[in-house]
Amino acid sequence: MKTLTAQNFSVIASFAFLLITLPASSSAASQGATLNNKADVDHIALAQYYKNQVDEMQVKIEEQIEALSHKPRTSFFGRNGRNIKKHVEYKIHQYEIAIEENLKKATYHQQVAAEQSLNPASASLTQSGNTRS
Structure with missing residues (x-):
């Protein structure tokens, strides 16, 4: 009887979760479609955001190492x-992976921002929707 109740509860919980997240994912997809145009995105701000994320992850790594070093020796037995x-160690490894990903994203957005600053005329044309024939 317990397993049947647990199974029913898990099915109902999964279905409720699906119903709650479905509208959010569809609205996120529609917002993502508008941001796919490179001219609509402030790449300099995004690059700075990812750099800030890297700094936060490095601080978290330092906190984990410091917390580990200040543990009493008896707690490790x-x-x-x-x-x-x-x-x-696992958390530190996950933070290092996140740092690598954020650095890649930051460099990508810096490159796109540099390309846009070198060729601002094409960026303004794509924003207004006018193209040369």
């Missing part, structure tokens, strides 16, 4: 101690 160390 036993199974829980190994789990704590592995969890902190």
Whole structure:
């Protein structure tokens, strides 16, 4: 009886989650379609945003290392101690992956911003929708 109730609850919860997220994902897709045009996006601001994300991740890594170094030695004994160390190492690894991704995104947006600044006439033409024939 318990497993049937748990299965029903999980199915209902999954269905409710789907209903809640469906409108959000469709509106995000429509907003993403308007931002796909390179001229509509402020690439300098996006590059700065990703650089700020990198800085935040580096601070989080430093916090994790500092927290690990200030743990009392007795807390590292036993199974829980190994789990704590592995969890902190995992979090640091995830932060490093996020830093790499954000750096790639920042360099991409810097390159696009540089291209737009070198050729502002084509950017203004694409914004107004006029093209030369």
